[in-house]
Amino acid sequence: MSAAGHRTDEASTTVDVRPDAALALRLARKAFMAGERVDLQQLAATLDVDRTTLFRWVGNRDQLLVSVLTSLADPTLRGAAEAATGTGPDRIGRVVGLFCQSLIDATYYHAFLQRETERALRLITTKASPLQQHVVAGFERLLEQERDRGHLDPTIPLPDLAYLVVRIAESFIYTDLITGEQPDAHKADVAIAALLHGSQHR
Template identity: 45%
Template sequence: MTGSVTPLERSLEPGAARATPLDALRLAQETLLAGETLDMGALAAQLGLSRATLYRWVGSKERLLGEVLWSLAADAMDAAVDDARGSGPDFVAEVIERYMNAALGFEPLWRFVARDPEYALKVIASRHSPMQRRSIAAVHRVLEQQASAGAIEPALALDSLAYLIVRIVESFLYTDVITGGEPDVGAARDAVRALLSAPRA
């Protein structure tokens, strides 16, 4: 044997394991799924970090929660895309319908919203939210695929359409927080279909 120590050997030494930003995401996911409030001090202690290091990793509690929510929503969006049928405006509208129905059935999301609706909406739907930013990116990919296939002829730039569709989803999914009404998946689906069927100016 040589006297050199490999990175693997160093990692296997007792006490050598070091937390990473992905560990922070994983523990925050577990907290949300358990229906508990995310405490940044407790999270830092679990990771063996100072609060300053944790905040340097994640930016803020709101940004971490936004990443957690999207990490849990991403599979639902992928499944909606995989399961939707057809093409064009009907396809995109069905993706949105399936995604919203999955969200409505995801209890950890609604426990989080019920605890502090205004704060939850800030985490989910503000322009600084990773949840909104990643949602827009996911919808943009769907639109880009449909446009490349010639299945839609967008009347607006895809960036603008993706943003509008996400805002439609937010408006009809979180209606109870915004206006006190009931979520309306059908209205969101129809609005998305109408938006994508609009003729070019």
């Protein structure tokens, strides 16, 4: 594969590499991380395809934004889990704190929240959102790990507990949009650790 993105066989015949859904997502993610509005018409023009083709690849704008946000949430949560120390409730609290701080510090994420507040909160923080479901599932896996290691013995079912963890985290990430106060990742860390300690069998 050459740097130009073409394959050349022994007869020097080039075969174009056509754009696809993966490329569309990468370009949308690049624009998003540059603090720009993800625009389907502009994206279709860049890919040299019509809107119908682009819709078939990535869905509507909300669906594309959810895909972009999910692609960013996964490595952020993974990085937080790898960096967090401790065990049980304290470790999960630290994961949440690091995850929240990463989102608070991301200028492109803040730009999206400010530019499209209503849409952002609807896509990110509602239970019907595939993104929230995805993040809840990620935290449920972390809770399962701590339980299986013998560091967590909650009285609340893990799916419900994971949902509570995410909702509390959201309240501290988006507090400037909800109450006008400054987001605070440390408070999220402390609140989650307290919740999980309090939910343990005694």
